[in-house]
Amino acid sequence: MAYFTKDFAGFFKDLAGNNNRDWFQANKKRYEESVKQPFDVFITDLIDRVSKEDKRVNMTAKEAVFRIYKDVRFSKDKTPYKIQASALISAGGKKDKSTPGVFLQMSAEDVRFYSGSHVLDKDQLHSVRSFISDNLDRFDKLISQKDFKENFSEILGEKHKRIPPEFQKSFEKQPLIANKSFYFFAKFKPSIITDPKLIDKIMEQYKIARPVMKFFDEAMHS
Numbered sequence: 621m622a623y624f625t626k627d628f629a630g631f632f633k634d635l636a637g638n639n640n641r642d643w644f645q646a647n648k649k650r651y652e653e654s655v656k657q658p659f660d661v662f663i664t665d666l667i668d669r670v671s672k673e674d675k676r677v678n679m680t681a682k683e684a685v686f687r688i689y690k691d692v693r694f695s696k697d698k699t700p701y702k703i704q705a706s707a708l709i710s711a712g713g714k715k716d717k718s719t720p721g722v723f724l725q726m727s728a729e730d731v732r733f734y735s736g737s738h739v740l741d742k743d744q745l746h747s748v749r750s751f752i753s754d755n756l757d758r759f760d761k762l763i764s765q766k767d768f769k770e771n772f773s774e775i776l777g778e779k780h781k782r783i784p785p786e787f788q789k790s791f792e793k794q795p796l797i798a799n800k801s802f803y804f805f806a807k808f809k810p811s812i813i814t815d816p817k818l819i820d821k822i823m824e825q826y827k828i829a830r831p832v833m834k835f836f837d838e839a840m841h842s
Contacts, residue, residue, distance in 0.1 A: 622816045623662040627654040629810050632703050633728040639699035651688070659705045659726070660685060662819065667709050669823050670722060673830065676711035677721075684709050703727055718744055718840065720833035722826055731812050733825045736775065736803030737836040744840050749797055751839030753790035760794065762835055767828045775832075777801040802836060804829070 631654050635644070644651070663681040671677040684707040692698045708714045710721025717723075718741070723734035737748060752759050762768070763775055777799040783791045791797040806825050812818055 622814045623658050623665075623818060624813050625654060625658075626814060628658065628705075628726070628813055629728040631655050632705075635701060636703045636728065639701055639703070641700060644701055655705055656688075659707075663707045663709070663724075665819060666707075666722070666724070666822060669819065670709050670826060673826065674711060677709060679709070679713065681707070684714055686714070704729075720836050722822075724822065726813060728810055730810055731808040732805050733808075733822060733829075734803060734805040735826075735829045735833055736777075736801070737840065738777075738801045738803050740801055740840075745800065747842055748802065748836060748839040749784075749787050749790075751835075751842045752794060752797060753787055755835075756790060756794055759835065762832050765831070768832060771806050771825060771828050772804040775799070775802050775804050777803055804832070 627650070631647070631650055634647070638644075660681040663684050667677065667679060667681065667684060686702075686706045686708070688702050688705070690697075690700055690702055692700065704725050704727035706723065706725040708717070708721055708723045710716055710719050712719030712721070717739040718737050720735055720737055725732040725734070737744070740748065775796055777796075778801060779798040780800055783798055787797050796802065808821075812821060815821065
């Protein structure tokens with residue numbers, strides 16, 4: 621049985637053209653029934669599946685799901701609502717974007733699965749760089765795996781222009797040493813939202829990502 625109806629994407633498509641409080645309040649019940657409630661159920665089940673792979677994951681859907689209301693205080697775009705549903709399932713919790721987990725984003729445009737180590741502080745970044753530098757062959761092998769390349773293509777992230785001298789030789793062999801963060805993602809057509817096997821397909825991505833996730837997890841605690 622599918623978690624979502626076609627109105628999950630339909631709601632966000634309509635919201636994109638009517639992103640204001642009056643329209644949202646008039647469609648609040650539709651939002652609850654087509655988006656919020658089924659998304660909470662889906663994330664609850666996804667947490668259960670992920671926690672079987674990573675015993676450290678212990679959270680509820682409420683603790684994983686992001687609010688639809690935007691913080692517009694520092695944004696040029698003052699529309700009040702996000703046009704996607706999103707959640708972060710991680711051993712570090714929703715506010716920790718450095719611990720590798722599952723960031724899932726679902727909209728009328730696509731479904732995106734993200735993972736990796738994002739928003740690293742200075743010490744975490746140094747640990748990751750040191751660990752990559754000490755394990756260049758292992759790292760290269762992990763990110764060159766056929767399944768990883770086919771599903772996620774490459775490791776992304778903003779880069780520093782200057783490399784600390786101790787990492788210069790490693791940088792010449794592995795340019796990702798320059799990264800400030802290390803993330804990767806897979807994107808799917810929105811038709812996957814109503815697929816009865818949606819949760820299985822997300823878990824397939826998780827299992828392919830898991831070896832690289834473990835590498836970054838190990839790197840931050842080395």
